Amino acid sequence: MSLTPVGFAIKLPEESRNTLIKEQGAKPLRYFPKGPIKKDYVVLPKAALNDIKALRNWVKISVEYVVSLPLPAKGGRK
Numbered sequence: 001m002s003l004t005p006v007g008f009a010i011k012l013p014e015e016s017r018n019t020l021i022k023e024q025g026a027k028p029l030r031y032f033p034k035g036p037i038k039k040d041y042v043v044l045p046k047a048a049l050n051d052i053k054a055l056r057n058w059v060k061i062s063v064e065y066v067v068s069l070p071l072p073a074k075g076g077r078k
Contacts, residue, residue, distance in 0.1 A: 001062060004029065006027075008043065012042060012065060013065045017041075020044070020048070021042060027043045028042055029041035029043050
């Protein structure tokens with residue numbers, strides 16, 4: 001999860017992202033117009049942020065998704 005200049009973004013599995021985009025007006029995370037879309041992230045609409053119960057559910061789904069991902073490879077940049 002990240003509070004960005006374009007809104008509150010959350011990392012979710014594809015099915016959940018699609019549901020939020022199609023049914024609740026979420027947008028893919030993009031830091032600037034025509035910039036690349038950040039994979040796996042959506043910016044939640046204000047309605048979702050104002051519904052604490054729904055927000056709690058999306059955060060739960062996000063945490064479960066993130067902990068299920070494989071760890072990044074060691075060695076990155078030097």
